[in-house]
Amino acid sequence: MTEPVIALNDATVTVANQTKILKGLNLEIFPGDFITVLGTNGAGKSTLFNAISGDLELSSGTISYQGKNITNLPAVKRTAFLARVFQDPKMGTAPRMTVAENLLLAEKRGFHRGLKNRHLTAEKLAYYREITAKMGNNLEDRLETAAGSLSGGQRQALSFLMAIQVKPELLLLDEHTAALDPKTSAQLMDATNHQVVDNQLTALMITHNLADALKYGNRLIVLHAGEIVLDVKNQDKDQLTEEDLLEYFVH
Numbered sequence: 001m002t003e004p005v006i007a008l009n010d011a012t013v014t015v016a017n018q019t020k021i022l023k024g025l026n027l028e029i030f031p032g033d034f035i036t037v038l039g040t041n042g043a044g045k046s047t048l049f050n051a052i053s054g055d056l057e058l059s060s061g062t063i064s065y066q067g068k069n070i071t072n073l074p075a076v077k078r079t080a081f082l083a084r085v086f087q088d089p090k091m092g093t094a095p096r097m098t099v100a101e102n103l104l105l106a107e108k109r110g111f112h113r114g115l116k117n118r119h120l121t122a123e124k125l126a127y128y129r130e131i132t133a134k135m136g137n138n139l140e141d142r143l144e145t146a147a148g149s150l151s152g153g154q155r156q157a158l159s160f161l162m163a164i165q166v167k168p169e170l171l172l173l174d175e176h177t178a179a180l181d182p183k184t185s186a187q188l189m190d191a192t193n194h195q196v197v198d199n200q201l202t203a204l205m206i207t208h209n210l211a212d213a214l215k216y217g218n219r220l221i222v223l224h225a226g227e228i229v230l231d232v233k234n235q236d237k238d239q240l241t242e243e244d245l246l247e248y249f250v251h
């Protein structure tokens, strides 16, 4: 049987006053899974991501990466196999560095970062032009522009490319299109889907958009009050409707 990339086993996160914000969660993420993650505000979606990334400690339970127990592995070490894209376009890119410099920096994910002894060769620039062009929002014409001067959509596309520059074993997309206008959001979502499929990435994507959650990915989970209340894949997912999903939001 295929080994999960990440497995959470009875994962519980408890915060001050003993409130459990993840309650004994079990989840196996398999290679190639593209899982959309839904849930009401406060359901525990970001907490799940923080537990996987190591930004929040489990109070009980375990997390494994390819069969190895990583429950106590610090977040910084997990960046060797995990990458995350946030909702806020300001996160994930260095604003004063150019697009090309940001991409160069991203080649060091999981290692000591720095641009010392590293150069933007003509070859690299040509490669960056090629990968940015695939995002479909003219980022390829702005390789010499400081990331801080890009549009929100371009900046999120750059954050996304930086996250996959070194192929992560798991990509965490934390509402990465939510801060964008509807058209830009749809465009980035479409580019995201192509990248995930073409590069055979394993990804978890938090979204509040029911249509996107149904349209993209092979698997869908719904969180409620720190628990997974729905986990469907393939044909079962294909048969779901927005009306079915809305039932999970009437609380």
Ligand SMILES: Nc1ncnc2c1ncn2[C@@H]1O[C@H](COP(=O)(O)OP(=O)(O)OP(=O)(O)O)[C@@H](O)[C@H]1O
Binding pocket: 015, 016, 021, 039, 040, 041, 042, 043, 044, 045, 046, 047, 048
């Ligand atoms: N460090 C923390 N300390 C105390 N409570 C926390 C902490 N982090 C999250 N919470 C609480 O845990 C619950 C789950 O929060 P979380 O951010 O994971 O929800 P979410 O599903 O991502 O919500 P949203 O859709 O609003 O982003 C919330 O009630 C939140 O207030």
